[in-house]
Amino acid sequence: MPIDAAKALAAEPRSGEITWTPKDVQLYHLGIGAGIPATDPDELRYTLESRLHVLPSFATVAGAGSPGVISGLAMPGVEVDLARVLHGGQSLTVHRPIPAQGTATATSRIAAVYDKAKAAVLVMRTEVADADGPLWTNDAQIFVRGEGGWGGDRGPATRLEPPAGEPDRTVERRIREDQALLYRLSGDWNPLHADPEFAKVAGFERPILHGLCTYGMTLKAVVDTLLGGDVSRVRSYTTRFAGVVYPGETLRIRMWRQAKAVRVAVNAVERDDAPVLADTIVEHS
Numbered sequence: 001m002p003i004d005a006a007k008a009l010a011a012e013p014r015s016g017e018i019t020w021t022p023k024d025v026q027l028y029h030l031g032i033g034a035g036i037p038a039t040d041p042d043e044l045r046y047t048l049e050s051r052l053h054v055l056p057s058f059a060t061v062a063g064a065g066s067p068g069v070i071s072g073l074a075m076p077g078v079e080v081d082l083a084r085v086l087h088g089g090q091s092l093t094v095h096r097p098i099p100a101q102g103t104a105t106a107t108s109r110i111a112a113v114y115d116k117a118k119a120a121v122l123v124m125r126t127e128v129a130d131a132d133g134p135l136w137t138n139d140a141q142i143f144v145r146g147e148g149g150w151g152g153d154r155g156p157a158t159r160l161e162p163p164a165g166e167p168d169r170t171v172e173r174r175i176r177e178d179q180a181l182l183y184r185l186s187g188d189w190n191p192l193h194a195d196p197e198f199a200k201v202a203g204f205e206r207p208i209l210h211g212l213c214t215y216g217m218t219l220k221a222v223v224d225t226l227l228g229g230d231v232s233r234v235r236s237y238t239t240r241f242a243g244v245v246y247p248g249e250t251l252r253i254r255m256w257r258q259a260k261a262v263r264v265a266v267n268a269v270e271r272d273d274a275p276v277l278a279d280t281i282v283e284h285s
Contacts, residue, residue: 007077018063031183032216088143114155
């Protein structure tokens with residue numbers, strides 16, 4: 001069996017030092033569409049070093065290391081065909097505001113392996129701490145088609161009931177034609193997001209946007225729209241990747257207020273509101 005659940009779960013965690021600078025933060029923010037309009041005071045919080053606040057989803061690229069999906073496939077007990085792998089979801093817990101510049105230790109391990117009968121789901125957990133203590137915890141859910149059926153734990157149900165009623169706010173965010181080219185400079189060099197020929201081999205008509213770029217764009221929309229632009233209010237952020245996005249398309253982001261949380265649904269406007277992010281929750285103070 002390509003996935004040895006017991007071996008993957010028993011493997012020693014991998015640790016390494018990561019560093020980031022204000023330039024890395026600014027590049028990430030530009031990669032998720034910040035800076036429009038360029039002189040807007042609210043946007044300058046994301047782009048000007050003298051006012052820089054760090055959107056918590058920066059944690060998914062901090063240190064410019066491989067995304068959790070890639071590093072998870074390099075762990076003991078995991079030998080799978082990349083063509084069968086999907087980034088199924090992402091969860092982030094923020095323990096305190098992320099500084100604009102830092103050095104920290106990132107420790108990664110396979111935290112769970114679930115048997116979904118026709119697929120396996122790996123949870124790649126990365127915990128990051130600096131000299132002052134824990135900063136954030138990232139969980140990448142890695143969906144591997146055709147690798148289930150060994151009789152293991154199915155794991156918790158992740159599908160949520162749709163939010164009731166009309167959304168409290170709806171915003172649309174246009175994705176630039178070069179958005180994926182800019183976002184990939186933060187560390188995810190997968191040619192699927194840049195090379196038309198590679199994208200066709202993978203089954204797509206053209207390169208697709210990184211799921212984690214949509215993830216960041218969505219969190220920024222929630223923070224700017226319902227949290228008063230205060231990035232420090234975000235406590236956790238969870239989503240399921242429900243569909244692809246192509247550069248040049250428009251995201252429709254619907255938001256429902258809840259107690260200390262915002263439910264979110266994201267769809268692609270030009271493709272009849274095709275689902276993009278689902279089961280999405282931003283918990284906040």
